[in-house]
Amino acid sequence: MFGGTIPESLKSLRGLEELDLSWNNLSGQIPEFFGQFLFLKYLNLSYNKLEGEVPKEGIFANASANISLIGNEKLCGGVPELLLNVCSTKASKKHINKRVVISIIIGVTVATLLVISFVLYYKKKSSRTSSTTSSIESQLCLSYSDILKSTDNFSNENLLGVGSCGSVYKGTLSGDGKIVAIKVLKVQHQRALKSFIDECNALKSIRHRNILKIITVCSSVDYEGNDFKSLVFEFMSNGSLDNWLHPVPNEQPVGIKNLTLMQRLNVAIDVAFAFDYLHHHCETPIVHCDLKPSNVLLDEDMTAHVGDFGLSKFLFESSNNALQSQITSVALRGSFGYIPPEYMDGHVSRLGDIYSYGILLLEMFTGKRPTDEMFKDDLNIHNFVSMAFPNHVMDIVDPSLLFEEENEDDGVEETMMRNFETQRNNKKKMEEFLVLVLRIGLMCSTTSPREARK
Known part of the structure; x- marks a missing residue:
């Protein structure tokens, strides 16, 4: 008895292998993100009220795959093997025109909101705004001086551990008092720079509740002109x-x-x-x-x-x-x-x-x-x-x-x-x-x- 369009929230289920939405009252177009699911092996959308052009990527590219679209009379296009009607130019133009109108409305609305926000920013600039800006900068744009201050000059009392490529310190950010763990690389170590780059490349694209979250990095020089590199992580209160x-x-x-x-x-x-x-x-x-x-x-x-x-x-x-x-x-x-x-x-x-x-x-x-x-x-x-x-x-x-x-x-x-x-x-x-x-x-x-x- 599901109705309406297929929700965009399903887009996050990238590991989905099977999906059966047959015999419902679903309408609108088939989401293109279904074609981007690498592990999707079975898709049944039959007997709904879906319409518009069928995607051609992923599971839709192979008509012999486990996919069923029957019972949706207004579907068109897709790969030739699906034997669907060719999408009419008139319908496509109507769809395109509709999107253009929506895009214009959204664009005008966004532009108006930006102008209003710009005016309000200069009219009502307050200490709270300054404080918020300072907090964001303290987390995203840390300098060597910030790191030094947050760890109390890298004191032994804040030392959490020592590894082959660096040391980890407990730090307190001056902007909002947030407690963090700061990994300071031994730049003189021959493997430290590559370790820093590899860790940045890995962590910039992963998000998971069981993987240590990185807050920011610092790539600068110390007071003696030597290279300085560190990574700032969420603090784990129960240690290792x-x-x-x-x-x-x-x-x-x-x-x-x-x-x-x-x-x-x-x-x-x-x-x-x-x-x-x-x-x-x-x-x-x-x-x-x-x-x-x-x-x-x-x-x-x-x-x-x-x-x-x-x-x-x-x-x-x-x-x-x-x-x-x-x-x-x-x-x-x-x-x-x-x-x-x-x-x-x-x-x-x-x-x-x-x-x-x-x-x-x-x-x-x-x-x-x-x-x-x-x-x-x-x-x-x-x-x-x-x-x-x-x-x-x-x-x-x-x-x-x-x-x-x-x-x-x-x-x-x-x-x-x-x-x-x-x-x-x-x-x-x-x-x-x-x-x-x-x-x-x-x-x-x-x-x-x-x-x-x-």
Whole structure:
């Protein structure tokens, strides 16, 4: 019983594979954006009141595709195989004239509003306007002086972490007091400039709730005339996953406890959503190349955000329209312990990210780093879990999961866990859960890329 035109809001469903809107009262034209859906395999618009020219791109380009338009007598055009009437010149002209009139009306309206806004701006210029402008500029046009001031001269008290290509500081923007994380690149490092450019290229085109949001960048010079480059991100109040999995004694922030079983699962799901977006739903697929706990940040709600795209690579289509593994001649990408074996030969692919994700899962639920000193010779974290799987997983699980403390103020999640723990088969249920999760980790971290990672 749907009526009216097909809504423009469907345009955002770029991953849509099947859509059936048949036997409704839909009217108007078929939206052209349907032809831009790369994954659309089935489209049924039959028996509606649609009219006008049928698009010719995407799923509409192949009449043998799973597409049905019957029962819409006023449709015309499209590819010849659809056997639709040719769109009349008169109708086209009428449609064009209608669009021209609408465009003129919109243009006049916009121009009028612009003139009014221009006059009001100069008549009612106030301190609030100045404050707003200052706030926008403080976020979008930060200078070296702004960065220096916001971090209190890069004080150690504001230092959040140090990496091979730079340091991350906590900063407070002077315009609106917004707290941010500022990544300052070591420009003298031979890879820092390329890392800065690669991260900017990757982050400028991606938007996802589980990917760290960039606010702005600063490319300038310091007071001594040296190059200065930094990236400004949203601040994640709960730090990195690494700090939670491997807390340093006497350095753990007040109030931080061990991650519960459900919290670890939620983080794992958040990271999986982020990589599903990067690999399958970006305009150009992106390979992260450096997934590890220190690059997974947690906000105040413990929602995970993947960050640090300094080693990321775009995957471009080959001549046969298949996304192929990219071969790079640059230095080895990734962090030791999380690098897939095939990267040793210079191959960069989505399967490499899946390998790193598998190692991350094993680390999250065993509490052991892949670089732990116990892993030497032929023993690594994958083999360590594999030898205990599936009958002895409780022997290798992170001990903190077995001793989750009860807290009367922890809310619904902990209440459920307490009720769960009162049952005699608590340990058995936890074991069954861990077997499922660790199986995924083992499948993702196999040494043969195409053996099981898909």
